[in-house]
Amino acid sequence: MANVKCSEFLKELTDYLDGVIDDRTRAELEEHLNWCHKCYVVVSTTKHTIEIYRDSHLYELPDDLRGRLHSAIMSKCAASKKKH
Amino acid sequence: MSPIQSKGVEATGDDLVLVRAAKRGDMGAFEQLVKRYDRNIFRIAQHITQNREDAEDVVQDAFLKSYQNLDRFQEQSKFYTWLVRIAVNESLMKLRKRRTAKTVSIDEDVKTEEDSVPREVADWSPNPEQLYNQSELQEILGKTIQGLPSSFRTVFVLRDVEGLSTEETAEALDLSVPAVKSRLLRARLQLRERLNRYFKKNGSGDGKREVL
Numbered sequence: 001m002a003n004v005k006c007s008e009f010l011k012e013l014t015d016y017l018d019g020v021i022d023d024r025t026r027a028e029l030e031e032h033l034n035w036c037h038k039c040y041v042v043v044s045t046t047k048h049t050i051e052i053y054r055d056s057h058l059y060e061l062p063d064d065l066r067g068r069l070h071s072a073i074m075s076k077c078a079a080s081k082k083k084h
Numbered sequence: 085m086s087p088i089q090s091k092g093v094e095a096t097g098d099d100l101v102l103v104r105a106a107k108r109g110d111m112g113a114f115e116q117l118v119k120r121y122d123r124n125i126f127r128i129a130q131h132i133t134q135n136r137e138d139a140e141d142v143v144q145d146a147f148l149k150s151y152q153n154l155d156r157f158q159e160q161s162k163f164y165t166w167l168v169r170i171a172v173n174e175s176l177m178k179l180r181k182r183r184t185a186k187t188v189s190i191d192e193d194v195k196t197e198e199d200s201v202p203r204e205v206a207d208w209s210p211n212p213e214q215l216y217n218q219s220e221l222q223e224i225l226g227k228t229i230q231g232l233p234s235s236f237r238t239v240f241v242l243r244d245v246e247g248l249s250t251e252e253t254a255e256a257l258d259l260s261v262p263a264v265k266s267r268l269l270r271a272r273l274q275l276r277e278r279l280n281r282y283f284k285k286n287g288s289g290d291g292k293r294e295v296l
Binding site for chain 2: 061
């Protein structure tokens with residue numbers, strides 16, 4: 001995979017970001033990143049996209065709702081147990 | 085560049101102990117499983133359904149179904165992955181009900197115009213976290229992920245938000261590993277492209293802040 005092209009780099013992007021790639025391919029991809037600013041920016045902003053969602057606390061379960069859901073779940077489970 | 089650090093779920097070593105106790109009728113053991121995973125299931129359901137009421141229903145239905153079907157749980161897979169699978173199916177059913185005219189399936193392999201080729205390449209500076217406060221940022225992230233096809237959104241949420249491995253995501257969605265990888269790549273690139281609108285350097289004039 002010497003002289004990696006941008007399209008080839010993109011195909012490997014997910015494995016590269018997840019760190020599941022062999023050392024040789026990683027070295028070739030990083031050599032590409034040394035001179036290709038476009039791919040460098042795509043990698044860094046894609047990584048940031050993942051991190052910002054992972055750390056966002058989007059759709060956290062509020063405590064009051066959590067309590068209500070617990071009660072509902074456990075009473076439904078108890079009722080279904082009685083049926084059987 | 086260093087790889088992404090996956091968040092993952094909390095230690096699941098004693099899940100099996102709790103599951104076995106729950107199978108023997110120990111409600112307290114099952115309640116511990118509910119407390120352990122309710123936040124994750126709520127997040128997954130809200131991400132897929134994009135509706136608060138539906139997400140609440142999914143949390144209840146997913147735990148109830150898992151309780152009623154504990155005997156069918158095959159212990160070679162993780163309890164959490166099995167629970168996620170139930171929750172994803174319940175979420176997709178809710179989505180189908182709301183979009184009666186449109187079929188919603190995790191199997192759909194959507195071709196979209198903004199596929200895997202980055203069109204706009206601009207660095208993000210300053211950091212989005214410096215540019216927007218937390219509630220503004222959450223609104224942007226919510227609106228942006230809502231626009232993804234549900235099959236991409238689901239893979240992204242399980243893999244990148246909840247930290248399931250690629251193999252666990254494939255198992256939870258009944259997809260092949262290459263299908264998960266392909267959708268994950270496209271989901272990541274599409275989200276990046278869409279977030280550019282808000283975060284790109286020298287984006288919207290000197291103020292640089294996209295008006296919400």
